[in-house]
Amino acid sequence: xxxxxxDYRKKIxxxxxxxxxxxxxxxxxxxxxxxxxxxxxxxxxxxxxxENPAKILIAIEEMCRVDxxxxxxxxxxxxxxxxxxxxxxxxxxxxxxxxxxxxVMLGLGITExxxxxxxxxxxxxxxxxGNKYILNGSKMFISNGAIAxxxxxxxRTSEEEKRHQGLSTFLVxxxxxxxxxxKLENKLxxxxxxxxxxxxxxxxxxxxDLIGEEGKGFYYIMTFFNISRIYVAGQALGISEGAFDxxxxxxxxxxxxxxxxxxxxxDVSTRIEAAxxxxxxxxxxxxxxxxxxxxxxxxxxxxGETAVYSSEKAMEITGKSPDESIQRIFRNAKIMEIxxxxxxxxxxxxxxxxxxxx
Amino acid sequence: xxxEFELLRDTVRTxxxxxxxxxxxxxxxxxxxxxxxxxxxxxxxxRIPSKFxxxxxxxxxxxxxxxxxxxxxxxxxxxxxxxxxxxxxxAKNTELESTLSDASSGKLNxxxxxxxxxxxxxxxxxxxxxxxxxxxxxxxxxxxKNPAVVDGGTIEEKDFMGxxxxxxxxxxxxxxxxxxxxxxxxxxxxxxxxxxxxxxNLGLISGALDKAMEYSTIRKAFDYTLSSYEPVAFNLSKMIxxxxxxxxxxxxxxxxxxxxxxxxxxxxxxxxxxxNVHGGYGYFSDFGxxxxxxxxxxxxxxxxxxxxxxxxxxxxxxxxxxxx
Numbered sequence: 233x234x235x236x237x238x239d240y241r242k243k244i245x246x247x248x249x250x251x252x253x254x255x256x257x258x259x260x261x262x263x264x265x266x267x268x269x270x271x272x273x274x275x276x277x278x279x280x281x282x283e284n285p286a287k288i289l290i291a292i293e294e295m296c297r298v299d300x301x302x303x304x305x306x307x308x309x310x311x312x313x314x315x316x317x318x319x320x321x322x323x324x325x326x327x328x329x330x331x332x333x334x335x336v337m338l339g340l341g342i343t344e345x346x347x348x349x350x351x352x353x354x355x356x357x358x359x360x361x362g363n364k365y366i367l368n369g370s371k372m373f374i375s376n377g378a379i380a381x382x383x384x385x386x387x388r389t390s391e392e393e394k395r396h397q398g399l400s401t402f403l404v405x406x407x408x409x410x411x412x413x414x415k416l417e418n419k420l421x422x423x424x425x426x427x428x429x430x431x432x433x434x435x436x437x438x439x440x441d442l443i444g445e446e447g448k449g450f451y452y453i454m455t456f457f458n459i460s461r462i463y464v465a466g467q468a469l470g471i472s473e474g475a476f477d478x479x480x481x482x483x484x485x486x487x488x489x490x491x492x493x494x495x496x497x498x499d500v501s502t503r504i505e506a507a508x509x510x511x512x513x514x515x516x517x518x519x520x521x522x523x524x525x526x527x528x529x530x531x532x533x534x535x536g537e538t539a540v541y542s543s544e545k546a547m548e549i550t551g552k553s554p555d556e557s558i559q560r561i562f563r564n565a566k567i568m569e570i571x572x573x574x575x576x577x578x579x580x581x582x583x584x585x586x587x588x589x590x
Numbered sequence: 591x592x593x594e595f596e597l598l599r600d601t602v603r604t605x606x607x608x609x610x611x612x613x614x615x616x617x618x619x620x621x622x623x624x625x626x627x628x629x630x631x632x633x634x635x636x637r638i639p640s641k642f643x644x645x646x647x648x649x650x651x652x653x654x655x656x657x658x659x660x661x662x663x664x665x666x667x668x669x670x671x672x673x674x675x676x677x678x679x680x681a682k683n684t685e686l687e688s689t690l691s692d693a694s695s696g697k698l699n700x701x702x703x704x705x706x707x708x709x710x711x712x713x714x715x716x717x718x719x720x721x722x723x724x725x726x727x728x729x730x731x732x733x734x735k736n737p738a739v740v741d742g743g744t745i746e747e748k749d750f751m752g753x754x755x756x757x758x759x760x761x762x763x764x765x766x767x768x769x770x771x772x773x774x775x776x777x778x779x780x781x782x783x784x785x786x787x788x789x790x791n792l793g794l795i796s797g798a799l800d801k802a803m804e805y806s807t808i809r810k811a812f813d814y815t816l817s818s819y820e821p822v823a824f825n826l827s828k829m830i831x832x833x834x835x836x837x838x839x840x841x842x843x844x845x846x847x848x849x850x851x852x853x854x855x856x857x858x859x860x861x862x863x864x865x866n867v868h869g870g871y872g873y874f875s876d877f878g879x880x881x882x883x884x885x886x887x888x889x890x891x892x893x894x895x896x897x898x899x900x901x902x903x904x905x906x907x908x909x910x911x912x913x914x
Contacts, residue, residue: 262749343870350812373870418875420865420884490913492896544858544887551891552705554721554758559751562887566865566880567873574869576821 233286233516244291247277248298254557257299260424261560264417266379267305267424272334274306280332282317285519289466289511296470297477300564301424304467308425311375312340312384314459315401319444319452324403327382339380341371341404341430342453349577351386352396352450356432358387365389365402365442367410367435373571377428378413380406385432386449399449402441410435421563458523460572461532465511468535468568472504475542475561482550496549500542507535526585533578536568599654605631606662613875615665615755625696628666633659635694637674642690653789653840660793661800664885665755667790672724675783676702680731684770686739689729699742701727705892706776710734716764719743723750725757732767733776740765752888754881780893781901784846787893791853792840794889795833798864798882802826805877806867822867829860847905854894861886 251270260267279291288307295303310331316324316338330336344354356369367387374383383404390398406413410433419427444452479500483493514527543565546558569575609627628634636652638644647655652674660667673693677700681687692698701724708719711734719732725745731737743763750758803826806817816822836856839849861882865872872879903911 258749347811349869353812416874420873420875420880490896492899492913540862547887547891548895551888552895553707554705554748554750554891556749559749563751563884566862566883569866570870570873574866 233519234290234512237284237286237290240287241290241294244277244279244294245297247274248295248303252295252299252302257302257424257560258556260305261301262423264419264423266426267302270302271306271309275309275332275334279307280310280313286515289463289515292463292466293470293473296467297474299560300467300471300474301422301560303470304422305424305426307463308376309334309337311460312338312456315340315384315443315452315456316403318455319401319448320403321440321443323440324443327403336381337376337379339374339376339383340456341374341377341383341385343372343374345370345372345429349574351453352399354386354388354399356385356387358389358400358402358437360389363439365437365439367402367404367432367437369432371430371432373416374413374428374430375571376426377430378415379426382406383430384443386453389446389449396450397447399453400446401443401449401452402437403443404432404435404437404441408435408437420566421560422567423563457573458525458528459518461528461578462511462515462518464568464572465507465514465528465531465535468532468539468565469504469507469511471539471561471565471568472500472507472535472542475539475546475558475565476500476504478546478555478558478561479542479549482553488549493549496545500545503538503541507531507538511535524585526582529573529578529581529585532573533569533575533582536575536578539565539568595650595654598651599658601631602633602655602658603661605633606659610659610663610666612663612665612755612881613878615663616875616881617754619757620666620669620755622696624666628659628670629694629696634670634673634696635690636670638678638690638694642687643694644690649785650841653785656786656789657793657796657840660790661797663755664790664794664797664881665753667793668753669724669756671783671786671790672701672704675786676704676779677729677731679779679782680737680770680772680774682772684772685768686729686731686770698729699724699727700729700731701725702731702776702779703733704776704780706733708732710738710740710767712767714766715740717762718746719761719763721748721758722761723753723756723758725759725761730761730763731770737770737772737774737776738767739770740767750888751884753885777897784850785840787889788836788840788846788849788853791857791886791889792833792836794882794886795829795836795853795857795860798861798879798886799826799829799833801877801879801882802864802867803830805871805879809868816867825863826867829856829863832856832860845905847902850894850898851902854890854898857886858883858890 281287292307358365358367385402385404389400412431413428416427511531514531517524543562547562632645633655635644636647640646656667693700705721707721710732727742731739740763743761745759747759806822809816865879865883871877900911
């Protein structure tokens with residue numbers, strides 16, 4: 233599945249190397265600015281190909297290998313699109329065409345100020361009123377939050393059922409009255425990405441804005457996580473490979489040959505290879521519509537840890553010759569263990585799935 | 591005697607809580623006012639003899655100052671470290687002694703090319719001195735065949751993720767080289783600074799863990815505080831134990847090689863985990879925890895490379911360590 237896409241991989245890598253120069257990466261990182269032009273150009277490469285989602289994974293990996301801040305921004309306009317694709321109505325799905333062409337940007341609103349890991353504990357409420365829903369509440373750390381045209385939002389629609397059964401998903405137009413997004417600044421890394429806090433104050437939604445069935449939102453989002461975690465594993469894999477590119481270049485330039493460094497080179501490359509096999513294996517099940525949640529979580533957790541490990545090793549090996557691009561890799565890597573499910577959450581998913589199987 | 595140290599610790603802590611806002615220091619730099627404050631407390635010239643306007647404190651008191659300051663402002667602690675642990679040992683008994691009074695009072699900013707990415711020799715130097723921390727210094731000790739001092743110059747700032755309250759960058763220098771009549775080398779000075787480096791490490795670890803402990807007892811997930819759950823409680827407890835062991839190592843007379851080794855082995859893991867406990871909030875500077883992870887990585891990268899591991903191993907085995 234992945235080997236057949238070597239020419240495509242090469243095309244993406246050439247694009248990233250050409251567009252994500254050190255000066256450009258530095259500029260967007262320093263200014264915490266979203267790279268609209270780059271995102272549009274990236275979409276023109278045809279990387280969102282639902283007939284072949286492996287292309288999205290490869291694009292994410294290769295772009296993040298060069299610069300994760302720009303790479304994630306360029307591959308995020310589609311964020312949340314799978315929820316529409318799998319569960320949305322025809323009208324909602326139509327928006328996706330505009331997303332593919334870079335005319336419309338999506339985002340996903342799940343995490344709240346009071347919690348991220350406890351998805352079923354969220355408090356944002358969509359109250360049914362006649363043929364409308366009135367949305368109130370807030371969301372936190374929402375990627376694309378201040379620049380998206382639409383957000384896929386998970387909200388509570390019933391207090392009476394079990395926590396996870398009373399949740400529903402909505403497609404929220406961000407131009408609606410009562411919608412407010414505040415850009416969050418001063419992130420450690422991935423600073424080109426847009427992150428926002430969202431407030432909903434009596435936002436009026438129509439019944440047509442409900443995605444799928446009422447009360448099924450939790451299951452839709454868990455399905456989405458099975459997809460998005462593969463893409464985060466791809467981000468982390470790209471960051472790891474980028475760190476390793478820097479390590480190799482430094483070791484060769486400096487003619488380092490001591491065993492300590494050689495062992496570090498061996499350890500980092502071994503972990504990256506393991507993360508790659510795990511990610512591609514999990515992805516191959518997912519892309520054949522047979523997701524294995526335990527493999528997906530293994531790929532996400534292990535690749536995230538590998539990104540942090542590789543970036544720290546890159547810092548250690550090159551530390552006395554400070555290089556801004558390596559420091560940026562280090563700062564970018566840490567989020568891989570946090571977003572789309574912390575490593576702790578992934579480990580719980582893995583163990584529960586594994587033990588359930590016997 | 592122990593009471594005196596505790597009193598000093600309380601004094602530094604109270605001063606830091608009142609005067610040091612690292613978020614502001616990271617965005618605006620260390621202001622003249624802050625420099626004057628730390629100088630008037632006697633922290634700036636902590637190890638410098640009183641005849642040069644310093645506080646002439648013993649090593650333990652100096653380490654306490656570094657430990658407490660770096661919990662609040664790693665940048666301020668680093669500036670004090672550069673003056674007392676690097677500049678002063680190279681400057682003492684040389685022509686540079688005359689600069690120590692002004693350096694202790696904060697009138698003069700000084701630094702040392704301790705990343706050692708330059709080789710500077712000759713009578714005069716007109717060129718770029720690369721990768722200098724505390725770059726807006728009036729005097730910079732550089733290294734070639736021998737240590738020498740040059741005057742500061744125009745800075746081309748670079749992004750540096752650690753100790754952001756201090757300027758970092760390349761400096762365009764046009765200055766005579768004044769060679770220092772000292773037998774000390776950069777390696778000697780660094781080796782004698784292991785306890786000071788470990789003290790800054792301890793401060794970073796303590797600052798990060800204090801934040802994580804506080805957050806974990808307030809923040810709830812799945813109806814209970816984070817500290818009620820095994821992963822958080824087990825990890826933080828383990829890390830608090832490690833921090834306490836490091837404190838005891840630094841308070842005892844155990845070899846400084848071991849303090850450095852132990853502190854470097856735990857510093858990145860503990861500060862990283864402290865950030866982790868905060869979840870997404872930890873990734874933003876507002877919560878004041880990500881800076882410890884950045885600074886910790888810089889400490890390990892700069893002060894714990896192959897040469898330090900070699901030093902430690904040669905210290906343990908008493909013979910040269912080589913590679914195949």
